[in-house]
Amino acid sequence: MAESTPLAVGTLLKGRYEIVRRIAGGGMAWVYEARERLPDGSARTWAIKELRADGSAGNLAEARHLFEQEANILVHLKHPNLPEVNAFFEEGGRWYLVMEFVPGVSLARRLEEANAPLLPSEVLEWALQICDVLEYLHGQPQPVIFRDLKPSNVMVTPFGLVKLIDFGIARTFKQGQARDTFTMGSENYAAPEQWGQAQTDARADLYALGATMYHLLTNTAPLPAYVPTPQAPIRERNPAVPAPLAAVVERAMAPDREKRFQSAAEMSAALWGCLTLWERRQLRARLMALRQERALLHEATPLERGFRSNLPARQGYPSGKVCPFCGVRNREEARYCRSCGTPIGAADSAHLVLVEPAGISLEFALRDEGAALLGRRGGARPVHLDLSPYDPQGYVSRNHATIASRQGVHHLIDLGGVNGTFVNGQRLTPRTPQRLYHGDRIRLGRVVLEFRQKGR
Numbered sequence: 087m088a089e090s091t092p093l094a095v096g097t098l099l100k101g102r103y104e105i106v107r108r109i110a111g112g113g114m115a116w117v118y119e120a121r122e123r124l125p126d127g128s129a130r131t132w133a134i135k136e137l138r139a140d141g142s143a144g145n146l147a148e149a150r151h152l153f154e155q156e157a158n159i160l161v162h163l164k165h166p167n168l169p170e171v172n173a174f175f176e177e178g179g180r181w182y183l184v185m186e187f188v189p190g191v192s193l194a195r196r197l198e199e200a201n202a203p204l205l206p207s208e209v210l211e212w213a214l215q216i217c218d219v220l221e222y223l224h225g226q227p228q229p230v231i232f233r234d235l236k237p238s239n240v241m242v243t244p245f246g247l248v249k250l251i252d253f254g255i256a257r258t259f260k261q262g263q264a265r266d267t268f269t270m271g272s273e274n275y276a277a278p279e280q281w282g283q284a285q286t287d288a289r290a291d292l293y294a295l296g297a298t299m300y301h302l303l304t305n306t307a308p309l310p311a312y313v314p315t316p317q318a319p320i321r322e323r324n325p326a327v328p329a330p331l332a333a334v335v336e337r338a339m340a341p342d343r344e345k346r347f348q349s350a351a352e353m354s355a356a357l358w359g360c361l362t363l364w365e366r367r368q369l370r371a372r373l374m375a376l377r378q379e380r381a382l383l384h385e386a387t388p389l390e391r392g393f394r395s396n397l398p399a400r401q402g403y404p405s406g407k408v409c410p411f412c413g414v415r416n417r418e419e420a421r422y423c424r425s426c427g428t429p430i431g432a433a434d435s436a437h438l439v440l441v442e443p444a445g446i447s448l449e450f451a452l453r454d455e456g457a458a459l460l461g462r463r464g465g466a467r468p469v470h471l472d473l474s475p476y477d478p479q480g481y482v483s484r485n486h487a488t489i490a491s492r493q494g495v496h497h498l499i500d501l502g503g504v505n506g507t508f509v510n511g512q513r514l515t516p517r518t519p520q521r522l523y524h525g526d527r528i529r530l531g532r533v534v535l536e537f538r539q540k541g542r
Contacts, residue, residue: 116138134184281312300320448476499520
């Protein structure tokens with residue numbers, strides 16, 4: 087059979103989906119970004135996956151079977167860490183799957199760009215989200231086994247939301263079925279039973295998650311399970327990985343599945359156990375915020391005709407008052423945190439107000455004693471005020487600046503990031519405290535905050 091060619095930019099499918107660009111291509115499918123034309127003149131952005139009509143008739147039949155299987159599995163699932171299916175159809179002898187467009191990059195791309203081990207705090211946060219979606223998949227009336235979990239099949243959005251992609255070889259689990267004992271999956275991440283005679287079950291996905299974490303934490307792909315040489319210990323390759331986290335990964339990758347975690351929930355509990363109480367509070371608040379804000383990416387956003395963006399609309403950015411203790415976002419009129427009860431609404435208390443990006447109501451209360459770390463998630467220390475949603479291009483450093491407070495007097499300290507910290511247009515000397523006064527404008531990257539403190 088002649089090799090098929092990808093769709094040209096501007097191709098219209100079903101009279102409504104216009105191809106904008108080809109995102110990826112290889113293996114059995116091409117993936118495009120497409121724009122759906124709506125009756126009101128606006129548009130929505132989707133990802134369209136096309137089955138490649140290459141190869142022999144037998145190979146094409148198998149590819150078609152896997153393609154339909156992916157559509158049939160996804161159409162019945164709804165979870166914030168999974169892309170939604172919009173349509174599945176055939177046109178001109180070619181098959182298409184229309185799915186939620188996921189902005190962001192894969193973990194494989196993250197690793198490639200870093201060319202170094204990724205931060206343990208980031209890897210742990212992603213792993214917890216993956217555990218959550220695996221628990222959902224494995225808990226279906228007919229459990230869904232993903233079977234191909236690896237860095238290239240995990241997307242991370244600009245907000246930090248994880249999405250599992252490519253369900254081409256996923257299967258529903260049926261006791262005793264022999265089909266899924268065939269060798270499937272990617273060799274560096276597939277569990278030993280995927281190479282042998284045993285039937286795969288949910289624990290194969292936990293092995294793959296452990297193998298994925300191993301790769302992210304060491305920048306070294308794990309050895310295939312069929313290789314008799316034992317894996318090098320994680321901390322031997324990267325001593326910066328905390329011992330409890332390394333132990334979780336190594337247990338998940340146990341060759342004997344009876345010695346692995348027996349469920350995604352059990353592995354999730356072990357990951358949470360790697361954190362201090364304060365870190366757990368911070369991370370739970372951040373994950374809660376991601377679930378509350380998933381509509382920004384989970385639903386297609388109407389766009390004006392001719393305009394295309396991979397980022398959520400500005401008016402959708404999260405707003406409200408952020409608790410300085412636990413990080414939970416509260417209503418604008420709240421005076422106490424709904425999660426931990428910390429005062430956040432006193433009229434005379436010091437607080438930061440978001441000025442740029444404009445049009446967003448965001449306040450962050452400052453305590454009279456203590457320190458507040460400003461930046462983005464994934465740094466060496468968890469931040470109190472996460473500016474990631476307002477800084478999609480990453481101009482703000484992960485640990486960018488801190489505000490040290492004592493007896494109601496507040497000093498801003500730049501932590502030495504590339505883009506610096508500015509107060510009223512003047513760049514701060516790194517690690518030199520600068521006292522803040524009512525009305526001071528603080529710029530971190532492209533984010534501008536105003537310091538407010540009445541009576542000072």
